[in-house]
Amino acid sequence: MVNSTKEIISPSYTSIDWKKIREDFPILKREVNNQPLVYLDNAATSQKPQLVINAIAHYYSYYNANVHRGVHTLSQEGTNAFEASRNTIKEFINASKTEEVIFTKGTTNSINLLAYSWGRKFVKEGDEIMISAMEHHSNIVPWQILCEEKKALLKVIPINEKGELIWEEFLRLLSDKTKLISVVHISNALGTINPVKAIIEEAHRRNIWVHIDGAQAAPHLQIDVQELDCDFYSFSGHKMCGPTGTGIFYGKEKWLEEMPPFEGGGEMIKTVSFEKTTYNDLPFKFEAGTPHIEGAIVLAEAIRYLQSIGLSNISTRENELVHQTTTRLKEMDGIRFIGTAIHKSSVVSFLVNNIHPYDMGMILDKMGIAVRTGHHCTQPLMDFYRIPGTVRASFSFYNNENDIDRLMEGVKKSIQMLS
Amino acid sequence: MVNSTKEIISPSYTSIDWKKIREDFPILKREVNNQPLVYLDNAATSQKPQLVINAIAHYYSYYNANVHRGVHTLSQEGTNAFEASRNTIKEFINASKTEEVIFTKGTTNSINLLAYSWGRKFVKEGDEIMISAMEHHSNIVPWQILCEEKKALLKVIPINEKGELIWEEFLRLLSDKTKLISVVHISNALGTINPVKAIIEEAHRRNIWVHIDGAQAAPHLQIDVQELDCDFYSFSGHKMCGPTGTGIFYGKEKWLEEMPPFEGGGEMIKTVSFEKTTYNDLPFKFEAGTPHIEGAIVLAEAIRYLQSIGLSNISTRENELVHQTTTRLKEMDGIRFIGTAIHKSSVVSFLVNNIHPYDMGMILDKMGIAVRTGHHCTQPLMDFYRIPGTVRASFSFYNNENDIDRLMEGVKKSIQMLS
């Protein structure tokens, strides 16, 4: 059950049988509208391999119990697996301590934790929080709420037409009032990979905190929070083959120690009396209430699965699929790509002529092809491009060339029907 | 998959084969320390029937996708099941609208939502929040945090030795500064069933809001929020045969409409721009980020399972088990019951002589018996009784007479070894 992740050495790229990996995912055998499913909505949530599903069933059939503080065997086994998972995640992102790994409900929950706890302690009237023009609503709204309450200012790093941050503008926006920069590592709508390491360096030179929204990065890139030197990092388990309702908030220990608790309740206290309550040590201070035990334990199983393939192999494979898709879409008349950054990951967002993304999504669905259409929770970004949304095909390592063929057929057919 | 719950008519008590129901729970076949497991830690978390485990596997193998806003079939099926679950829960607690049912991570998360959203809007300096002396930390700490921030006062309804609220004291504590009463429906440490309906009536006569912590009530009693007329009600899914990481926050629509959002992010917005963000309608306003989709959908399956047995049959059965246990424990020398209220539910908390609860818990565990020992996240209550904790056997309908026999053996053996 609980293996160390350290020993996993990823296989060489050429030795991987991608066709066989596909068979790990039971849902991919499904038919939709009488066609075998083509799932290209991975940026919204990933599918789960059989071993993750089995690990859930095993948890509930064998050692389900409430964790921490329990004396009995089930509780002890559950707690051991829960804390072992924390350790697996710590190693996965190369945090320096398990105390820095907080289980949350997802990226959104992680960012809200940061905004409520760190924000309420460190942000004062007139301070500035900096985000970018390509943020997901989850990395916009919590800061708007905070800024409104604290009378702080939200500054937005602009982007160019390709969907890249404009470096000079970023530098110009930095000021001695900037308290925190919170930017997305990989944009879910564009696929842009942002130069987060360079941003962190610039920020730290000025004693500015940096939070990275890694929701789209953790499933596709090898993350190393120590090498990045970010102060905070958030991501979601459900986007990386793990169960729904799981997420991680990473923070440097020294900051987490200084931050007040966010939610109050069981688990997060040391002692409670009506007169005085003292809070628990890290990481528990930030984990009020019964956690999503199944989710936390099984997330480690998902991570071991990803590691058994190797994150760098995963990136390579996905880049290949994105490259093929882009090349083939380019041949079509009237195609417009949204997001053409030089550094790009697993996402292809596009529009054709003036076909509404919703219409194309409907036709593709009729053909068994699942893509996402709409604003992808990045309305300000859509406003920048003056479009209502895009059609987005987002790839995972278990997609293949046949999926691309089917997507091309689908796009052609929708153009034909909708033009 | 998605049946209406309205039509479920519970069977008559005598027609229920309790032995057969036990077979629905795969974990109960397990051995712990070479003995068949006796699980008496149900108040911490319940076990899950096979059909709940199957429903999880089915979800991930067949229609896992991110919900809401998705055009494709999987997303649509997931969304339909998600919203159908909300409806099942609405009917389960007899809320008047699905808009009043908010999915959360658990009771703790629900109470924090209330404290952050309602509290920050309605509580002013000098206001009073009233809780009771038997509250779980989850219904203490969020109010302490709020009161400290707002310079409000936390008032505590005292209890008598039996573990019952003292009604006259409650009335005496009410004042025109009282803004909210938040009390536990059934105490997890004592089993006391509180007269919440009467409390709500008194409160409403004075225009005081009432929140009920129903974590221990929802699994054991038929809840009817309209009949109670409570303003807010919280409970956890994992304590009622549902997946971990699930909970419900119920609120009357008129209050929820007035309350500001708690967490910000995807799902909870209508439109976002950097200048102005407008929030989504209920219930989505309070559900930021990708929800725990598996958990929310499968919670409905757990509820249908409970309803197929019938909540009133469940109560009757559990009362029978509690009665037997109490009667047999009473025969032992040196036994002291903690919590002897007239109205009691599924919990038996006790101490023997001056045996430390931890020691008894250890010996019971060696015999394959899982009870909870310690303060049960109710430290102020333990301080009231001047004890470090109790041994708590908490029952579910799937427990049986053999479990009680084994518990008696275990208690006898621990007394013999530890005295």
Added chain:
Amino acid sequence: MSSIADIEKEITEDFELFDDWEGKYEYLIGLGKDLPLIDEKFKTDEYIVRGCQSRVWLHASHDGNRVFYTADSDAIITKGLVALMIKVLNGQKAEDIAKAELGFIDKIGLKEHLSPTRSNGLVSMVKQMKLYALALIKTN
């Protein structure tokens, strides 16, 4: 003019000609293209029925008894569905509109579009159309 039920029947018969989704959707798209455009002055936020992905604009008027609708959508499939609804309800008596069950959508195999969790704005549009009729009944 024909009753709601009659028009629904007619449409259902039209759709019976198609044995696959393509025919249906091509027909729907055609209807969308043919829909008499709403007066541009009504394509404002005041007349919008907001879906999450496609938007619908709806304008209603009446002669004291019957209700008249014009509408538009930025997505063509939604517009086709909007056209179907208008075909059925336009010019009908307020009473009939208020109680119309619109079962034909199910019969022609497009039920999914009227599911309450669909984010295309259509469900809200139908609700709007009926609310308008109800309001008229009340003022009479």
Added chain:
Amino acid sequence: MSSIADIEKEITEDFELFDDWEGKYEYLIGLGKDLPLIDEKFKTDEYIVRGCQSRVWLHASHDGNRVFYTADSDAIITKGLVALMIKVLNGQKAEDIAKAELGFIDKIGLKEHLSPTRSNGLVSMVKQMKLYALALIKTN
């Protein structure tokens, strides 16, 4: 006096006499009962090692080279384990204490009690004992 390794070996041999958990736990409980009590004045918050369920009080002193411990716990099984630890480490050289691996706990089948997720205060106690020894080494 005997080395840490020797005492560990002795204890391991003692425990080999028991072929079931009951024997082991009766022995452990007996050890707990026999543990020379800590001076009452050290049973204060200053000397507490807080577990979630049972509490341990630990007092340490030294002669410049060797470390001496007394301790107590409110739970008798924890106290038995505390007694074992004191048996092994009391009066040993600071250097030896600092590097002791205490593998005997595993060998005698009580490993679970030293799991980092156990909430009995024992893990923290062992840590405290070692920290004290380390501090002494540093000041020398």
